[in-house]
Amino acid sequence: MRHEGESHMSMSAPKNFWYVAAFAADVGRDLLARTILGRQLVIFRTEEGKVAILADRCPHRAVPLSLGTLIGDTIRCTYHGMQIAADGSCSRIPCQDLIPGKARADTFPAIERDKLIWVWMGDPALADPAAVPDFHWFDSPEWTACTGYHHIAANYQLLNDNLLDLSHESYVHEDTIGNDAVAEAPVSASVKDGKVYVSREINNCEPPPFYVKTTGFKTNINRWHTTIFQPPSFNVIENGSYPADGNRGQALERRILNMITPETETSSHYFWGVARAFLHEDAALTAYIQEQIYRTFDQDKVLLEAQQHNLGAETDAPFPVALRTDAGPIQARKLVRQIVEQEQQMEQMEAAGVK
Numbered sequence: 188m189r190h191e192g193e194s195h196m197s198m199s200a201p202k203n204f205w206y207v208a209a210f211a212a213d214v215g216r217d218l219l220a221r222t223i224l225g226r227q228l229v230i231f232r233t234e235e236g237k238v239a240i241l242a243d244r245c246p247h248r249a250v251p252l253s254l255g256t257l258i259g260d261t262i263r264c265t266y267h268g269m270q271i272a273a274d275g276s277c278s279r280i281p282c283q284d285l286i287p288g289k290a291r292a293d294t295f296p297a298i299e300r301d302k303l304i305w306v307w308m309g310d311p312a313l314a315d316p317a318a319v320p321d322f323h324w325f326d327s328p329e330w331t332a333c334t335g336y337h338h339i340a341a342n343y344q345l346l347n348d349n350l351l352d353l354s355h356e357s358y359v360h361e362d363t364i365g366n367d368a369v370a371e372a373p374v375s376a377s378v379k380d381g382k383v384y385v386s387r388e389i390n391n392c393e394p395p396p397f398y399v400k401t402t403g404f405k406t407n408i409n410r411w412h413t414t415i416f417q418p419p420s421f422n423v424i425e426n427g428s429y430p431a432d433g434n435r436g437q438a439l440e441r442r443i444l445n446m447i448t449p450e451t452e453t454s455s456h457y458f459w460g461v462a463r464a465f466l467h468e469d470a471a472l473t474a475y476i477q478e479q480i481y482r483t484f485d486q487d488k489v490l491l492e493a494q495q496h497n498l499g500a501e502t503d504a505p506f507p508v509a510l511r512t513d514a515g516p517i518q519a520r521k522l523v524r525q526i527v528e529q530e531q532q533m534e535q536m537e538a539a540g541v542k
């Protein structure tokens with residue numbers, strides 16, 4: 188079902204999924220404006236602490252509600268003072284008792300889980316809370332996580348490609364997490380239960396600078412990373428390392444958590460986190476990891492935006508030259524394309540009145 192007043196902007200991203208709208212800590216009693224899947228939204232918490240997500244558009248004359256003022260649980264529009272409640276209904280119009288039926292803002296299902304705020308942009312009838320992707324690492328005593336956010340002026344699938352082919356660490360991130368050994372290591376890619384798995388074992392390699400500082404391993408290490416892609420835009424990287432002359436039981440493990448939310452066809456919200464299963468109490472280490480990963484993803488941002496600039500509207504075109512390392516990205520794109528096509532068929536049937 189299409190929302191009333193929904194943008195007709197064409198998006199290559201599937202709609203019937205939960206996407207991250209914000210880190211839970213960033214949503215409070217201020218009005219947060221954010222565009223997701225081409226729709227402008229306003230996000231806030233009610234006085235009880237419940238998250239409300241509405242179309243950021245006053246039903247009167249289309250001024251963004253996020254420019255207004257939160258009074259109790261209603262937004263007072265900054266232009267003519269109409270008040271819109273958390274459920275989208277209009278609760279007050281100055282000097283007028285009659286509230287027209289159309290004086291209503293669209294609302295979107297929201298869930299707070301794993302310290303994240305999730306939003307459902309598709310058919311509200313299909314919004315199943317059980318379908319929220321698992322990111323328990325943010326809220327588990329066994330893991331210590333830092334988080335960050337990058338706005339990337341690139342299509343979300345270019346970020347998926349990036350995370351599913353980590354050979355780029357050798358060239359883009361050689362001063363932080365990468366070195367020559369990464370790109371040279373053999374890679375395997377497979378699809379299982381609707382997810383793509385891309386794995387690399389990098390044995391007996393020099394530890395890159397970030398590894399020396401965060402693990403204390405100064406001599407050669409064995410390291411591995413497996414990117415697990417869950418459509419349409421979630422990538423969990425399992426990563427661990429241990430001394431090459433030791434054994435896997437000594438491994439220090441991390442999870443690099445990547446939650447990408449399409450903003451427009453050519454821009455994305457990149458929410459990320461790094462969770463570690465060691466040295467939980469070391470706050471300086473947490474700050475160091477966060478600072479280094481900001482720097483690392485700043486490097487990705489530069490090249491992804493330049494890549495988007497060159498690709499223009501061709502972000503979903505077949506790769507003109509497919510390398511062995513493209514197997515993961517190509518499999519992921521195939522899964523996403525199937526989902527988008529299914530959604531388009533459903534919408535066409537709905538438009539034709541077929542139930």
Ligand code: FES
Pocket residue numbers: 245246247248249250264265266267268269
């Ligand atoms: S535009 Fe919001 S009250 Fe007029």
Ligand SMILES: [Fe+2]
Pocket residue numbers: 349355356359360483484487
């Ligand atoms: Fe990168």
